[in-house]
Amino acid sequence: MGRPPCCDKVGIKKGPWTPEEDLILASYIKDHGPGNWRSVPTNTGLLRCSKSCRLRWTNYLRPGIKRGNFTELEEKMIISLQSLLGNKWAAIASYLPQRTDNDIKNYWNTHLKKKLKKFHSILHPHHLGSSSSSDSSTSFQFLSKDYSSSYDRIRNLEHHHLIHQNSALNKFISSHRSSVGSSNTSSTTSTISYASSTENISRLLEGWMKTSPNKLNTSNSTTLKLKATQTEEKVLLDGNNNSKNNNHNTSHSGNNNLDDDKQLVKKVEVQESCNDDDDLISNEADYFESLLTFENISNMACWEQKSSSDSTTIHGSTTSASPEPQTTTTTTPIEDRVDSISESDHQGLIEDDQNQPPFSLLEKWLLDEATGQVLEEDPMETSPIF
């Protein structure tokens, strides 16, 4: 005998959620925590099925969700992860904790797929129109393939690149996995994005944050996390820029050949796309090439390592997000390189943090909100989802 049916199909409301429904759902989850979705509609009186409630919560109401424009960093991470994991949006989303799988999926389908297709057409102008047969799950793969299929030498080069990428990215992923895993149980999840992304709900729930226990600690960690996040993004972006600059001023020992080859790739691309008419396209090519570089992926690993060390630096002993269990596996030479890059950049990270750009108005508002003290323990933050 199984369980009783989760919800009647009759009388179930569909379509967009109203603010009132959001309020009811958020209030309920505030009191009871997420989970046990089957009981949510009956206990709240919402005429929604449990599935719809869960979806609404995870994709919209859940604290910590960032909405709106994707940063270049996020974009690159999505493309890289998609190439590695395929259309595993939930898995990809786990590396972008502030984004939902739905959001990432939508962004991929509406933006990135087009960009990749466009880039494909740059590589194969004579195939214009035929690339439409490529589906989203393989678009990055075909992109990568484009590099390798045309020129044997480039193929070998790309093979090496992929090895480098996978090594570095796996490192990045494994360290991030532990980070994500531990942050799930930590109490330092930022509440900033929640306020910024669902301000309507936040207003509806005014007083929630201000009456919940533990807010002081959270506010500290929130403030610091905001800074940390800014730093992380800056570092990675700077890293990418640096890596591009390093094409001309190679500073990574052992990368000379790769850099030379990359320039060769670039030249070939230029020849192939000689009919393309504007800087936009060449910029796109640069952009996508940067996605394929070892340095790019390396920087992700560096960024991850930095962020963990940064986190301890910034959080100090008070609100450290989670002891980042750095895996101490035997490292390959490539990983050694990644490590050395990371270490050498560590100091720069701290400096970066000290040179934070001024907070935006919203951030300021949020900081004020956070330092208004208020914060106590948010029931949400103890939930496994966060």
Place this chain on the structure above:
DNA sequence: AACAGAATCAACCGCAGAGCA
């Protein structure tokens, strides 16, 4: 200003795996 087509994204649908009775 009005319309059409394109773009966006919240929400739905159906499936699969895990867990429970």
Place this chain on the structure above:
DNA sequence: TTGCTCTGCGGTTGATTCTGT
């Protein structure tokens, strides 16, 4: 072991918004 529900995921849809004419 079986049959059922719950939960999560990926693909798709359709309403809304944006943009160009």
